[in-house]
Amino acid sequence: MKTLIIGINSKYIHPAMGAFQIYTNSIHPIELKEFTIKDNKENIIEFINKQDFDILAFSVYIWNISFIHSIISELKHIKTIILGGPEASYRPNDFLKYPNVQYIIKDEGEEAFNKLISELKGNKDFSKVPNLYYKDGNQYKFTYPKKPNIKNIKYDYSLIKDFKNRVVYLEASRGCCFRCAYCLASLEKTIRYLDFDLVKEHILFALKNGARVIKFLDRSFNINVNYTEAIIKFLKEHNNNYTVYQFEVVGDLLDKKIIELLKTVRRGQIRFEIGIQSLNETVTRAVNRTQNLFKLIENINAIKDNIIIHLDLIAGLPYEDKASFINTFNKTFEIFPDELQLGFLKELQGTEISLTKDIHEYIFEPNPP
Structure with a gap:
């Protein structure tokens, strides 16, 4: 068969x-x-x-x-x-x-x-x-839900073939400890980590094959400080002045020793994607998010000389009107990130936003982007 x-x-x-x-x-x-x-x-x-x-x-x-x-x-x-x-x-x-x-x-x-x-x-x-x-x-x-044992999962990155012209997606963990109402990762209740030696093996394989861009799929990369530190040190040791790594991080939760380590990294080697989404506390509470804006800006300013900063905003979140979003956009722009991405709220099936769309009177475009 x-x-x-x-x-x-x-x-x-x-x-x-x-x-x-x-x-x-x-x-x-x-x-x-x-x-x-x-x-x-x-x-x-x-x-x-x-x-x-x-x-x-x-x-x-x-x-x-x-x-x-x-x-x-x-x-x-x-x-x-x-x-x-x-x-x-x-x-x-x-x-x-x-x-x-x-x-x-x-x-x-x-x-x-x-x-x-x-x-x-x-x-x-x-x-x-x-x-x-x-x-x-x-x-x-x-039938019934069951996560596979992450230690038993195999990977074959040779299937990418064209490493120089394709993005290499690696993972060091699966799951997320946050419950953002618009995100599918919120449905995964626990974080499971791959063996660090296996992650290093995957990185070296991608580098050997000339990978230009490596994106980690981890949804909260910097939550485990020791694991984060180990990976960043490994990337620094294997800097080739060519490859760029992208991570999704929680900016206001960057640990001090991680910040100090990042200050020693080659400018352009690492890109951090940080989801701000909104600076309106009513809005962020409605989507199960909390963030310390002062700490976030402080951390970004501490690492921006070395790390490419990519900030994300979402238009269309619950209770965010035009004036509120303009305020969010202007304050985020004043951080002067390398990249500022404005996305629009999407209905991802299974998320809290999808399940409560009638409460907020959302009418989503039936055809996906």
Whole structure:
């Protein structure tokens, strides 16, 4: 029983890391193919129709959900489709309406995929498969949630292939200790860390292959001070005057010894993405955020000579009117970051913002950006 898994990226530079993880950890025969949303849909369908497989799988995200809907609707002859990814995980009704979408793996899928294929080959007792939505007659059922043991997860970054022209996404941890109402990471209740030696191995592999940009997927990189310190020291020791690393950090919680360490890093080697989102305390409380603006500015000023500072704002949060947002924007601009990104609130299925949108009278554009 062979599976074809397809990753559809927003751009060529962004690898299909979710599909890579399923492929790398599969104990069953599997083929992998990448496309982008810029590719011709008919060419993708033609490629699928020429392949020899029993099961077709897609990973669904906000940037490709509309594209995947349009593809699935033209694959009526394919009997079994498995979906994964956040947009399938939290909107199963939208996909299980298709007769051939039989299974949706929710959240992390490395372990669940293997167990699902084993059951399809064997007794078909899908209740034994974690994180699974499956069809049972005219209804669908969910089994049970379970995170895989992070120590058992394998990685194969060679699948990126073009390291110089693609972003290398690494992870040192999974999960987040914060509960920001608009963010999918808020649904992961605990932080689980990869073995530090494995993280170092991944960094060295990317450097050996000429990676220009390495982005860590960790949602709260600087929460574990000792782990943060160890990684930054390792990057400093292996500075090649070429590679840039990006981390998502909580700016007002930067530890003093981390700040002192960052002052010794080559300018341009590290970029920090810091989510300010809003400076209105009523707004931040409504989305379960707290931040010390004085401390945030103090910390940024302490490291900005060495670290590229990227600040994020979100327009459209609860209770933020035009005057409030103008105040947020002006005060953030006065920090003079290297990069200031203004994003608009997106409805991510499963988040508190999505579940409470009627309370705030949100009307979201049905077509994702």
